[in-house]
Amino acid sequence: MRILVLQGSPNTNGSTAMLAGEFARGAREAGHAVDIVDVDGLDIAPCTGCVACGFGGPCALSDDMDDLRKRILGSDMLVFATPLYYFGMTAQLKIVVDRFCSANPSISGRHLKSALLTVAWNDDDRTFKALEAHYDTLVGYLNMRDCGRVIGGGCGTPAMTRRSRHLKEAYDLGRSL
Known part of the structure; x- marks a missing residue:
């Protein structure tokens, strides 16, 4: 399987990158090809809503x-x-997701698998609800199949993440595919 990780953190060596790296390590050990794209380093403009694409490109x-x-x-x-940035994904990743607009039929027709890897300092009951709801809606809209998620509460710094169970969860998720 060909796996593309859209890494949306502006901190290229932070907690999100650590989860992505462990997920990729597990998936590669399971025999999959994995590419991690640091979307913060790309030149991607926001969708202008011009609809010149006709929602199909x-x-x-x-x-x-x-x-x-x-x-x-x-x-x-x-x-x-x-x-997690204010209860949602980063602007860097959201710009990419917004630009899916011109590829909606192509993406949904592929019936891709998907996963969510996320981290935040907080770990209370409401911390990840909005992000998970957005992810669930996106997955349903694009006919993707959720294969799992790592919800990394209590991972406000790389040191906190290293001490957490979430790196192993990311590795295990990748390995389980």
Whole structure:
């Protein structure tokens, strides 16, 4: 299986990257090909809502999303990796998700597998609810199949993450595929 991890943290060596790395290690050990894309390093403009794509492409904008779209459509699984920013995904990852608009039929027709990797300092009952609801809606809308999630509460710093159970959970999720 070809797995594409969309790593949405602006901290390339932070807790989210640690989870993504462990997930990838487990998935590779299970025999899968894994690419991690640091979306913060890409030049991707926000969707303008022009609808020139007709919700099926091509997008009127020309930037790094052109290549990323091809990589998404060449994958069997998308992994959304993001720290929690005000109860949602980062703006860097949200821009990418918004630009799915021009590829909706192509993405939904692939019936991709998906997973969510996320971290936050907080770990109370409401911390991840909005992000998980958004992820669930996205997965349903795009005909993806959720294969699991790592909800990394109490991972506000890399040191906290290293001491948590969540790195092993990410590894185990990747290995289980």
